Amino acid sequence: MAAAEGKIDPMHQFMIEPLFGQRLMVGGYDLSFTNSALWMVLTLGLVWLFMLGGMKRELVPGRWQAAVEGVTGFISGMMNTNIGPEGKKYTPYVFSLFMFILIANLLGLLPIGIIPGLHAFTVTSQFTITGVLAILSFSIVLIVGFRRHGFHFFSLFIPHGTPKGMIPLIAPIEFISFMVRPFSLGLRLFVAMIAGHILMKVFGSFIITGINGGIGYSLLVSLPSLALIVGISALELLVSAIQAYVFALLTSLYLNDAINLH
Amino acid sequence: MDFESARLIGAGLAAIGVGTAAIGVGIVFGSFLESALRNPAAADGQQGRLFIGFAAAELLGLIAFTIAILLLFVVQPA
Numbered sequence: 001m002a003a004a005e006g007k008i009d010p011m012h013q014f015m016i017e018p019l020f021g022q023r024l025m026v027g028g029y030d031l032s033f034t035n036s037a038l039w040m041v042l043t044l045g046l047v048w049l050f051m052l053g054g055m056k057r058e059l060v061p062g063r064w065q066a067a068v069e070g071v072t073g074f075i076s077g078m079m080n081t082n083i084g085p086e087g088k089k090y091t092p093y094v095f096s097l098f099m100f101i102l103i104a105n106l107l108g109l110l111p112i113g114i115i116p117g118l119h120a121f122t123v124t125s126q127f128t129i130t131g132v133l134a135i136l137s138f139s140i141v142l143i144v145g146f147r148r149h150g151f152h153f154f155s156l157f158i159p160h161g162t163p164k165g166m167i168p169l170i171a172p173i174e175f176i177s178f179m180v181r182p183f184s185l186g187l188r189l190f191v192a193m194i195a196g197h198i199l200m201k202v203f204g205s206f207i208i209t210g211i212n213g214g215i216g217y218s219l220l221v222s223l224p225s226l227a228l229i230v231g232i233s234a235l236e237l238l239v240s241a242i243q244a245y246v247f248a249l250l251t252s253l254y255l256n257d258a259i260n261l262h
Numbered sequence: 263m264d265f266e267s268a269r270l271i272g273a274g275l276a277a278i279g280v281g282t283a284a285i286g287v288g289i290v291f292g293s294f295l296e297s298a299l300r301n302p303a304a305a306d307g308q309q310g311r312l313f314i315g316f317a318a319a320e321l322l323g324l325i326a327f328t329i330a331i332l333l334l335f336v337v338q339p340a
Contacts (some may be wrong), residue, residue, distance in 0.1 A: 011335065082310065184321055191324040194331075246317045249310060 008205035010198045014125055036129075039121045043104045050099070071099070075248065082252045086259050090252075093140065097133065098248040105193065105240035109233070124243075125193040127186060134186035137251045145258035156261055185250055192243050196236045203229045265339045276330035283323020290315040 018024070018032035025031070054068025061069060075095045079087035101124060108122025123129050145153040157174040158167055203225045210221035263271075294312045298305035 078310070081307075187328065188317065188321050188324055191328055192320075195324070195327055242313070242316075246313055249313055250317065253314070 008201065008208065010201035010205070013119065013197060013201060014194065035121045036123060036126060039107060039123050043100060043107055043123060046103050047099045078249060079252055083256045083259055087252065087255065090255055094248050094251055097251060098244050101189065101247055102241060102244035105244060108193065109236055109240065122193050122197060124189055125197060127190045130190040131186040134182040137185060137254065138182035141254045141258045144255065148259065149261065156257060181254060185247065189243050189247055192239055196239055200229060200232055200236070203232065269333050269337060273330040273333040276326050276333065279326025280323045283319060283326065286319035286322070287316060290319050
């Protein structure tokens, strides 16, 4: 974490590095097992464990099953209000998306950095990850839309009741706002995560430099920074949940466009 | 003005955009709360729309933040 000249580089936490020292090159591609891959596997394992506890299908749910049913009920309720009964088919996809993003966000916030040699890595702070998730959502929207409506899907670009003269004006705007969706979907999650983590690292470096400066600076700088970092951590937990929810919500809305047109 | 100072000033100006997005998010949640207190029965049904508005307002601030980061870490002197 600490770079040269004793300064703390807030961007270093986003570096993707191979875990076991050397890179594994296959046909010109770098396929080494990186810290990003490790945290994705951890996320997957946690989601799997969480779901395993809820799949017992007992008639009277225990605590764990109640928690899992709460999340699944939340997502299927969201799909039902946004899409209607047709949305049931896509609930598993949106649910996996929500759980993966939520758990990845929360894992990235784990304070395991206090153990020397360990660093938490936020998978969702990489645009490659969030961008691929967004492209996945967007391609599902395109495939579903074209399969259900054929070329009639293009009527999405002309809202109901548009006057004839306005169509050349409205259609390009609707088209641009449609094409920008995967970009904005991926960008929102990635930037929200990266901003929060930079903020926390910056305040963390304030604490360390304050303590290094002696007792006066410790009281003046480090203590308020510590108080702030506690507040920011709480805010980041909220942001993690909100961003996962927003990603799932927007995916369901875009699916609604593809299924029901508008 | 040399390149480095122009870059830092540009990044600082981009940070203004993040603050304006904060105003936008405040308006979204403030108006929601205002109308939710008038008609609490209808508030729960509008939560999806609340978060859509929040996401739209927030995105613009995050784009401003992206511009600042691009200026700081990506833009190099020609």
